[in-house]
Amino acid sequence: MKRLYVGSLLCLTFALAGCGAPDLSAMQPQVQKSAAIVVDVDNPPFGPNTAAVAGSGTLSTEVVHTTAAQMLVQVDHILANQGVNGVVIAVHAASSIVQSVAELAHNHPDVRFVVVSDWPTVWPQLTNLSTLAMDPDTIAYAVGYLIGIDINDLVAKSTSTYGYAVQPKIGYLPSSAPSDEQKAFFAGLYQSDPAANVIPLVSLNGPGLPILYPTVSSAVVGTQPSAAQLAAISAQTGTVYSFADSFTGASPVIGPGHLASSRVRDALAQLQSKSWRAGQQSVLDLSSVSLNTAVVPASVVVAWAKFEVVAEQSASSWQAQFAALPNATRAQLASEFGLS
Incomplete structure (x- = not known):
């Protein structure tokens, strides 16, 4: 009787699923998940949100917060003990971690690495390392x-106010930024703005005296100015514009x-892709340029929205445009800023 009771109980249990064998292939715990970590280095402005990168599909993901100084030891320990096969590293400036990442990628050749950064650096060529950054x-x-769009708006306003165009003076602080960035x-x-009136910000005072710049309506910096230069500006x-990768002020x-x-x-998805490949990639997002919308006119906001759509595909067009500048403009840029 006891054996009949057990058999009846089993049949009753399976009857809930049609009195047949269970479909093992439908049981999700049977699916093997790959493991990846997202490393947040010093809280970059686009930093990963834990909920946004939580495990999904066939990828189980953990977010690790660290600093540039501690990243190597911390990530190396995780890779040695937790069976991770993919690493996405988010950092503001890639130059702060280049040596650590190169060592990690070299020591763990079976792990794929993707570095996502606002600003790029020179990377070693490694078959398991892919990088993505904005193009300076x-x-x-x-x-x-x-x-130029912003200046045009100011000129239009002066014309409607005074009845004639007033071209504002733009002060350009001589920069140690790479020549290509300045020419771009x-x-x-x-x-x-083909009529842009640019003058160099060079002190009118002699050596040893406080910096005194000529009168300008706006200033442009390509690298971080000193405290004295900032005060003089x-x-x-x-009104200060900047294309510097770091600006304090x-x-x-x-x-x-x-x-x-x-x-x-996107980088997490790239880790799993069959078309994954090593190398460097330059990208541009709507957030890649910061606009103070309380100050700039709507024409600038609209111009950026349109420009961003095509800029990534025509990233090198600035070279031909610089070469096509009028001879007088090219001569001025060469003599005053060393750009030829």
């Missing part, structure tokens, strides 16, 4: 182009922004 030349071109900036500026104008009216947060999720 394209950012500089975009900033220059949008400044000027190519963008003169593309949208502020004494002349409250009042937020520029138009300047570099950051990647979209979706880039981290």
Whole structure:
């Protein structure tokens, strides 16, 4: 009787599913998941949101928060003990972690690495390392182009107010930024405003005296100014534009922004892709340029929205545009800023 009772109980149990064998292939715990980590280094502005990158599909993901100084030891420990086969690293400036990432990728050749950063650096060629970042030349071109739109709006307002055009003076602080970035900036500026009036910000005072810049309506910086330079600029104008990768001071009216947060999720998808490949990729997002919408006119916002759509596909067009500048403009840029 006891054996009959057990058999009847089993039949009753399976009857709930049609009195047949269970479909093992439909049981999700049977699916093997790959493991990945997203490493948030020093909280970049596009930093990963834990909920947004939580495990989905066939990828189980954990977010790890660390610093550039501690990343190597922390990630190396995880890779040695947790069976992770993919790493996405989010960082503002890739130069702060390049050596650590190179060592990790070399020590763990079976793990794929994707570095997502606002600003790029020079990477070693490794078959398991892919990088994605904004292109500094394209950012500089975009900033220059949008400044020209902003200046055009000011000229239009002066014309309606005074009955004639007043071309504002733009002060350009001589920069140690790479030559290509500076040339890209000027190519963008003169593309949208061929009449732009640019003068160098060079102190009118002699050595040993406080910095005194000529009168300008706005100023442009391509690298971080010194505290004394910032103070001298502020004494002349409250309108500062920047294409520098780092700027400490009042937020520029138009300047570099950051990647979209979706880039981290895209990198996770890239880890699983059959078409995954190593190498460097330059991208541009709507968030890649920062606009102070309380100051800039709507024409600048609209121009950026249109420009961003095509800029990534025509990233090197600034070179031809710089080469096509009028001879007088090219001569001025060469003599005053060393750009030829």
